Amino acid sequence: MLSKKTRYAFRALAYLAENYGEGPILISSISNEKKIPLKFLENILNELKKADLLESKKGKGGGYFLKVSPKKINLATVIRVINGPIALLPCVSLNFYEKCDDCDETHCGIRKMMTIARDATLKILEKKTLHDIIFATV
Amino acid sequence: MLSKKTRYAFRALAYLAENYGEGPILISSISNEKKIPLKFLENILNELKKADLLESKKGKGGGYFLKVSPKKINLATVIRVINGPIALLPCVSLNFYEKCDDCDETHCGIRKMMTIARDATLKILEKKTLHDIIFATV
DNA sequence: TTAATATCCTACCAAATTGGTAGGGAAAAT
DNA sequence: ATTTTCCCTACCAATTTGGTAGGATATTAA
Numbered sequence: 001m002l003s004k005k006t007r008y009a010f011r012a013l014a015y016l017a018e019n020y021g022e023g024p025i026l027i028s029s030i031s032n033e034k035k036i037p038l039k040f041l042e043n044i045l046n047e048l049k050k051a052d053l054l055e056s057k058k059g060k061g062g063g064y065f066l067k068v069s070p071k072k073i074n075l076a077t078v079i080r081v082i083n084g085p086i087a088l089l090p091c092v093s094l095n096f097y098e099k100c101d102d103c104d105e106t107h108c109g110i111r112k113m114m115t116i117a118r119d120a121t122l123k124i125l126e127k128k129t130l131h132d133i134i135f136a137t138v
Numbered sequence: 139m140l141s142k143k144t145r146y147a148f149r150a151l152a153y154l155a156e157n158y159g160e161g162p163i164l165i166s167s168i169s170n171e172k173k174i175p176l177k178f179l180e181n182i183l184n185e186l187k188k189a190d191l192l193e194s195k196k197g198k199g200g201g202y203f204l205k206v207s208p209k210k211i212n213l214a215t216v217i218r219v220i221n222g223p224i225a226l227l228p229c230v231s232l233n234f235y236e237k238c239d240d241c242d243e244t245h246c247g248i249r250k251m252m253t254i255a256r257d258a259t260l261k262i263l264e265k266k267t268l269h270d271i272i273f274a275t276v
Numbered sequence: 277t278t279a280a281t282a283t284c285c286t287a288c289c290a291a292a293t294t295g296g297t298a299g300g301g302a303a304a305a306t
Numbered sequence: 307a308t309t310t311t312c313c314c315t316a317c318c319a320a321t322t323t324g325g326t327a328g329g330a331t332a333t334t335a336a
Contacts (some may be wrong), residue, residue, distance in 0.1 A: 002226045004324065007238075010248050027283075035240050040325055046284065058283050059333030075251060079226075088140045088217075100145075102173050109271035110148050113213060117262045124255045133247035142295065165312075178296055184313065197304030200311050 006083040008036045009044050010133070013078060016054070017070035017130040024056070024063030044082065051081040070130035076122060078130075086125065087118040094118075144221040146174045147182050148271070151216060154192070155208035155268040162194070162201030182220065189219040208268035214260060216268075224263065225256040232256075 011034045019025055027045060031038040045064050048054045055067045066073070079086055080095055090098035091105060092114045105111055149172045157163055165183060169176040183202050186192045193205045204211070217224055218233055228236035229243060230252045243249055 001223055001228065003322090007227065007248075014248065024282095037325065039327080042283075043285090049283095056283060057333080058281080058331080060281050060335070062282050062333075064283085075255075085139055089145065090139065109152065109274035110145075112274040113262075113266045113271055116266070117213075117259055120258045120262045121255055124251075124258045128251045128254070133251055136247035136250040141293090162311095175296065177298080180312075181314090187312095194312060195304080196302080196310080196312050198306075198310050200304075202312085 002079065002083050005040070005044060006079060008034075008041060009048065009078060009082045010075075012036060012041060012045065013048070013053070013066075013073070013130055014133050016064060016066050017073075017134050020066050020070055022065075024061065024065050026063045029063070048078075048081060051077075053077070053081065066130075070134065073130045074126050075128050075130075075133075076125035079125065086121060087114065089114045092118050094122075140217065140221050143178070143182060144217060146172075146179060147186065147216060147220045148213075150174060150179060150183065151186070151191070151204075151211070151268055152271050154202060154204050155211075155272050158204050158208055160203075162199065162203050164201045167201070186216075186219060189215075191215070191219065204268075208272065211268045212264050213266050213268075213271075214263035217263065224259060225252065227252045230256050232260075 012030050015030055015034055016025060027042055028038060030036065030045075031041050036044075045054060045056075049056055049064070053067060053073055054064050056062065056064050076086060085093040085096040087093040087096075089100070089111065090096065091100040091103070091108075091111055099105075100108075100111075103111070150168050153168055153172055154163060165180055166176060168174065168183075169179050174182075183192060183194075187194055187202070191205060191211055192202050194200065194202050214224060223231040223234040225231040225234075227238070227249065228234065229238040229241070229246075229249055237243075238246075238249075241249070
């Protein structure tokens with residue numbers, strides 16, 4: 001399951017996506033609008049900035065805004081930045097790979113199944129973007 | 139990611155699947171063979187039993203064994219018993235549903251995307267079984 | 277050049293979860 | 307009655323999660 005932090009990140013990003021192209025948005029506005037604890041949100045947005053998804057501006061008129069269009073930010077990227085691996089096992093992760101001890105990977109059936117599951121999940125998460133979240137048809 | 143406990147469960151179940159139809163297997167055999175801490179394994183197997191995946195026999199000649207054929211135990215079931223929800227959000231889970239506060243589910247785009255992701259993942263995890271783990275082709 | 281406005285950074289903290297261990301109880305077989 | 311084996315309850319340390327506190331730094335405006 002995604003952490004609460006990741007859910008906050010999605011809500012904040014969705015809000016910024018809705019206001020894409022309208023200049024910087026205050027952390028406090030997002031916090032109020034989306035009911036996310038201010039100081040917690042602060043470091044979430046900062047992490048997203050360091051991951052190059054957001055840009056920020058200090059001082060009056062400052063705030064956060066998407067660095068690229070909502071159509072170019074897919075859900076897998078967001079999850080990886082805030083939540084970590086998408087695969088169900090470390091030995092199957094593309095971005096957070098870790099070898100498992102006591103397991104011959106080339107013959108491990110568990111690994112093979114989890115790889116198939118990962119690919120199925122990724123196919124969706126890498127295709128869907130912030131834009132899809134906003135304009136999800138009813 | 140799946141917990142270490144869940145990975146132990148899969149390893150143990152795979153072992154029992156390999157020995158399906160050959161009578162009870164000792165916890166201690168599985169523990170030795172698969173390098174799983176004995177006491178920890180004890181309660182994993184017990185949970186699997188309570189979930190109706192295993193049967194047990196006490197006393198000499200006792201042990202654990204699969205209740206049904208390896209082809210009838212799919213990976214989603216195992217994950218749900220030991221690890222919990224498969225969906226990425228509680229409000230999207232079929233078996234562990236929880237309403238999210240501050241969110242109109244019928245219009246929530248995040249929810250819609252996570253539902254699609256869940257279905258893609260489940261399609262694999264509910265189709266693949268212990269049998270597939272054992273006989274995964276190279 | 278000073279004050280105001282916002283983000284950024286470091287450090288801390290409580291509660292929950294994870295990954296176990298300890299020790300004995302209960303049932304079955306001999 | 308004894309041995310074998312699973313079953314049950316309780317505990318525990320380490321890690322992760324979900325925050326909070328307080329000030330440092332950059333930008334703007336007067």
